[in-house]
Amino acid sequence: MEKVEKTIEQIYEEAFKEIKFATDSESIKALSIRYLGRKGIITNFLRNISNLPPEKRPEVGKRVNEVKKSLDKAFKHALKRLETKPSQKDYRIDVSLPGRTIQQGSLHPITQITWQICEILEKIGFDIAEGPEVETDHYNFEALNIPKNHPARDMQDTFYISDNIVLRTHTSSIQVRIMEKLTPPVRVIAPGKVYRCDSDLTHTPMFHQVEGLMVDEGISFGDLKGILTTFIHHMFDEKTTLRFRPSFFPFTEPSAEVDILCVMCRGKGCRVCSHTGWLEVIGAGMVHPAVFENVGYDTTRYTGLAFGMGVERIAMLKYGIDDIRKFFENDSRFLRQF
Amino acid sequence: MKVSLSWLNDYIPIDKESYSNIADSLTMVGLEVDSVTDRYDYLDSVVVGRILNIKTHPNAEKLKVCDVDIGSRVIRIVCGAPNIYEDMVAPTALQGTRFPEGYVLKKGRIRNELSEGMLCSEAELGLGTDRSGVMILDQKQLTGNKLAKTLELSDMVFEIDLTPNRPDCLSIIGLAREIAALQQTTIKYPETLLSDSGDKISDLTSITIKAPDLCPRYSARLVFDINIAPSPFWLQDRLMSVGLRPINNIVDITNFVLMETGQPLHAFDFDRLSDHRIVVRQAKKGETFITLDKKKHLLTPDMLMICDGEKPVALAGIMGGHNSEVTESTTRVLIESAYFTPVGIRKTSKKLGISSESSHRFERGVDPGGIITALNRAAQLMSELDGSSLIKGIIDKYSKINNTGPITLNVEHTNRLLGISFDQDKIENLLKSIEFNVEKTGNDELAVVPPSFRVDIARPVDLMEEIARLSGYNNIPSTYPLIPAEARHPEKQLRLKNRVKRIMTGFGFTETINYSFINKLSCDRLRLESADQKRNMVDILNPLTEEQAVMRTSLIPGLLETIRRNIAQQIKSLRLFEVGKSYIGREKDNLPEEIEMLAGILTGSRTNASWYSKESDCNFFDIKGAVEGLLNRVKIDPIKFTCMPDNLCTYTRPGHTAQILQEKKLIGLAGEIHPQVLRNFDLKQAAFIFELDLKAISDLIPLTIRSKQIPKFPSISRDITIIINKDLESSKLSETIRKSGEKLIENLYLFDVFEGNTIPQNKKSISMRITYRSKHKTLEDDEVNYIHKNITDRLLKEFDALLPA
Numbered sequence A: 001m002e003k004v005e006k007t008i009e010q011i012y013e014e015a016f017k018e019i020k021f022a023t024d025s026e027s028i029k030a031l032s033i034r035y036l037g038r039k040g041i042i043t044n045f046l047r048n049i050s051n052l053p054p055e056k057r058p059e060v061g062k063r064v065n066e067v068k069k070s071l072d073k074a075f076k077h078a079l080k081r082l083e084t085k086p087s088q089k090d091y092r093i094d095v096s097l098p099g100r101t102i103q104q105g106s107l108h109p110i111t112q113i114t115w116q117i118c119e120i121l122e123k124i125g126f127d128i129a130e131g132p133e134v135e136t137d138h139y140n141f142e143a144l145n146i147p148k149n150h151p152a153r154d155m156q157d158t159f160y161i162s163d164n165i166v167l168r169t170h171t172s173s174i175q176v177r178i179m180e181k182l183t184p185p186v187r188v189i190a191p192g193k194v195y196r197c198d199s200d201l202t203h204t205p206m207f208h209q210v211e212g213l214m215v216d217e218g219i220s221f222g223d224l225k226g227i228l229t230t231f232i233h234h235m236f237d238e239k240t241t242l243r244f245r246p247s248f249f250p251f252t253e254p255s256a257e258v259d260i261l262c263v264m265c266r267g268k269g270c271r272v273c274s275h276t277g278w279l280e281v282i283g284a285g286m287v288h289p290a291v292f293e294n295v296g297y298d299t300t301r302y303t304g305l306a307f308g309m310g311v312e313r314i315a316m317l318k319y320g321i322d323d324i325r326k327f328f329e330n331d332s333r334f335l336r337q338f
Numbered sequence B: 001m002k003v004s005l006s007w008l009n010d011y012i013p014i015d016k017e018s019y020s021n022i023a024d025s026l027t028m029v030g031l032e033v034d035s036v037t038d039r040y041d042y043l044d045s046v047v048v049g050r051i052l053n054i055k056t057h058p059n060a061e062k063l064k065v066c067d068v069d070i071g072s073r074v075i076r077i078v079c080g081a082p083n084i085y086e087d088m089v090a091p092t093a094l095q096g097t098r099f100p101e102g103y104v105l106k107k108g109r110i111r112n113e114l115s116e117g118m119l120c121s122e123a124e125l126g127l128g129t130d131r132s133g134v135m136i137l138d139q140k141q142l143t144g145n146k147l148a149k150t151l152e153l154s155d156m157v158f159e160i161d162l163t164p165n166r167p168d169c170l171s172i173i174g175l176a177r178e179i180a181a182l183q184q185t186t187i188k189y190p191e192t193l194l195s196d197s198g199d200k201i202s203d204l205t206s207i208t209i210k211a212p213d214l215c216p217r218y219s220a221r222l223v224f225d226i227n228i229a230p231s232p233f234w235l236q237d238r239l240m241s242v243g244l245r246p247i248n249n250i251v252d253i254t255n256f257v258l259m260e261t262g263q264p265l266h267a268f269d270f271d272r273l274s275d276h277r278i279v280v281r282q283a284k285k286g287e288t289f290i291t292l293d294k295k296k297h298l299l300t301p302d303m304l305m306i307c308d309g310e311k312p313v314a315l316a317g318i319m320g321g322h323n324s325e326v327t328e329s330t331t332r333v334l335i336e337s338a339y340f341t342p343v344g345i346r347k348t349s350k351k352l353g354i355s356s357e358s359s360h361r362f363e364r365g366v367d368p369g370g371i372i373t374a375l376n377r378a379a380q381l382m383s384e385l386d387g388s389s390l391i392k393g394i395i396d397k398y399s400k401i402n403n404t405g406p407i408t409l410n411v412e413h414t415n416r417l418l419g420i421s422f423d424q425d426k427i428e429n430l431l432k433s434i435e436f437n438v439e440k441t442g443n444d445e446l447a448v449v450p451p452s453f454r455v456d457i458a459r460p461v462d463l464m465e466e467i468a469r470l471s472g473y474n475n476i477p478s479t480y481p482l483i484p485a486e487a488r489h490p491e492k493q494l495r496l497k498n499r500v501k502r503i504m505t506g507f508g509f510t511e512t513i514n515y516s517f518i519n520k521l522s523c524d525r526l527r528l529e530s531a532d533q534k535r536n537m538v539d540i541l542n543p544l545t546e547e548q549a550v551m552r553t554s555l556i557p558g559l560l561e562t563i564r565r566n567i568a569q570q571i572k573s574l575r576l577f578e579v580g581k582s583y584i585g586r587e588k589d590n591l592p593e594e595i596e597m598l599a600g601i602l603t604g605s606r607t608n609a610s611w612y613s614k615e616s617d618c619n620f621f622d623i624k625g626a627v628e629g630l631l632n633r634v635k636i637d638p639i640k641f642t643c644m645p646d647n648l649c650t651y652t653r654p655g656h657t658a659q660i661l662q663e664k665k666l667i668g669l670a671g672e673i674h675p676q677v678l679r680n681f682d683l684k685q686a687a688f689i690f691e692l693d694l695k696a697i698s699d700l701i702p703l704t705i706r707s708k709q710i711p712k713f714p715s716i717s718r719d720i721t722i723i724i725n726k727d728l729e730s731s732k733l734s735e736t737i738r739k740s741g742e743k744l745i746e747n748l749y750l751f752d753v754f755e756g757n758t759i760p761q762n763k764k765s766i767s768m769r770i771t772y773r774s775k776h777k778t779l780e781d782d783e784v785n786y787i788h789k790n791i792t793d794r795l796l797k798e799f800d801a802l803l804p805a
């Protein structure tokens, strides 16, 4: 009998100790079940009370019920405490552990630069158009005032599919297709893949261009300069000055090469700009009347401006990439940088 | 095109010091100067030396061993020159010197005696013709000083990258004209004073043009009593200044005049011409010809040949013949100066693969007005050679070369196109500065006749370019066009393409861009059957490599190559995609069909080993999940994945491939790469791919989005587990449930598949949860139980299914 009484007091004490040391609500719940659950220690104790002499039963029973109530209270209290206060364990998570990975993929740098180019030009008022990459000699050359057996054909090393079909060497091939479809005013840009049979540090047989074309009454060479200046200032920054040099493209007259102040050395001269301080980035000009004649536009009424740029070239300058071939090797360590 | 300032200085005053300004201004008028170098750079390692003492070479009688003071130290030189003496001051080349004749000096032993340099003759240094002995320098020169500095040798050479429209600048005079316009100086053309005498040329030779279309003009002169010898030094020097190597007086003169005037000339050995006459005709079929580089060519009838009385002697405008070239024994030459039609020259040059200084100029167009000038210039120079005599007269055969009349230039049009406001006088002056003939024909108009050498000028707009070019593009003010505030709808497919790229990167896929051309063997590597339309490849006639020989008909080979390259770099887990075209060939002379595709590839692990999860490999359901996610995002619904019949896709693993259908339309596929295909691409780990036709998807995307009410009443879910045949596609169950037409079904999803253990063989257990909801009321349990039971019964009946025990 002594023993039993002692035991209930011991249980009581131990339970309180355990409640005190419990650090989270889960363990309190577990303790509560262990002591007060259907098969719990206290319940068991009550069940075994019948083994006591009858006269002792009410006293012990009373005591056990007291203990039970008090423990129940203690559990509830502890639970409340632990649920409202952050537990010690929760409090001490190792925040330096790596998070559960959520990794976005990356867009190819050429896509990113193409989008940037298009975005700026769309703001200026150009619409985007696309065209075939395998193109007729007519659209790629003839209609652009580059007849067969003309030395201007040497300006681009062409991949041939047949005598009359080529891989387009420039996105300028879209110019004629667009003008055949639309009447002025025409304002389109054409991004896309182009092909030339050339391969080294600065040339890949496939690369990307964005071509721009604007035709309306009264479009001038001054407008061409204005548009390209705005474009370059947005693509690079306002300090990037432009230089227009006379050049030759069969489908524009006058034709110009547009140089920008070297973005690497700011004109002081470096390896990237071959120590000239300038970088050639855009070919441009006023649409040649022969091209208008080929699409049936009235050359006395309309004038137009056209320009084209290599996306890889701009991407290399913007990202400091020194080998154009990297764009198409698709090494994920390269791609993931952008 | 190379040009030296010293040569330019023959025609216009050149301020040597301001060479970089000249280069810049040439670039800015459209004649891009690629590089500026000093032609005497090769003298950089040649210094002034003084011979301290001379001893006889122990092993060679004719050689001497000298100690030479080169300022910083004394070096030993073995020398064979007869004119050396002690205390002589002489140019001393040190090791590494590259002589104009091509030889590079190395330190070495001559007959067992060390020689650390070389005492040089004038000729060896390219400073004169004397090679009889070592060049003697003034005693007062300081040893160790650089020779170029000592002799004040400096001559800047511009390398000019000319555009094809400016053949007139393929000559020193052409460039001098441009510089004269820039400097506002006048050009001094070389004077040609001919003294011809004796026999009349027409008594000695004749010229017959049988192909006037290809050769509108052919002129010739004869020079006799020639003594073939090295050219006088001034002539050699001019040629060397632009990088040409002197050969002999006659060849050098033709080259000199070519460089000076841009008109290619040819000198025939008159005595090697049968019948002493020239016939210009097209080649005969099967005729062959050996050019002076001793190469034999098979001719075709479209090629123009210069012939003598019986045989071809030159490939017109391209290269002379071996059978008529000037040799050491030549004494009489016929000088040819002609105009050949550019297209003809270009065709022949391309066909035979020969390109020469001559063909380069003819195919761009030489000055039709400069033919006789050049001929006379060469004749004069040849007649000035010792002993030679110029035969009286000239033969000049020509049909008319089309001359364009005056071009009418409207001042207002010019100003409007360029965005400037020049007056008539300003325009007149600009054009006159480059020798255009300009006449005012009205208040606002000019009649302009370009000089004959400007073969590129045909239209008013060409003149406008000249005006812009000469006044400076950078002086034209920037303006902005007045454009209407209107916009066209963007092309649907273009928009989709960009959207798809964003969604895919959101799913963790990285974008790649692979070459559009692939190896032709890719078809076999993909195990394509002979009738597969992917075998209709577009061949490139002139591919760079076998790896890039045909246009791709699928994005898969490129992606497989890409993962192979990455895996080789130890990057073994990859999620990549590409948006690009595949090109399906059609009948000859038709453009191929270009199909815009989206393809993705997965390989390696889905999750890396980490503190919160174990490493696990990706599988079919990862790639399928990506496709479902994508199609869901672009709101294409419903989508069905069914097993791909094994023979329909040969590059994916049978039984592990799905075709993707929208209604009955096939829009793509998803599956595991066939093990054999993996081996064919040198891959050792499984890869999962999908391909979608973007055009098809673009057509399926709903044009508008209509928002729906969010439900007001609660839903009730019920699970169903049934046992069906193992090979039944689970999607059949959901289709049946959906087809039951029960409107209260809001959603259903499959949450468990189980095989084995208590499930009979060849069976599987499928568990699905169906969510029921009404738009109008809270559903009662009984109502839902009734519907759910009906559905269950229907499934049991339709699929011969069982309920779990």
Ligand SMILES: [Zn+2]
Residues within 6 Å of the ligand: A262, A263, A264, A265, A266, A267, A268, A269, A270, A271, A272, A273, A274, A275, A277, A278
């Ligand atoms: Zn730079």
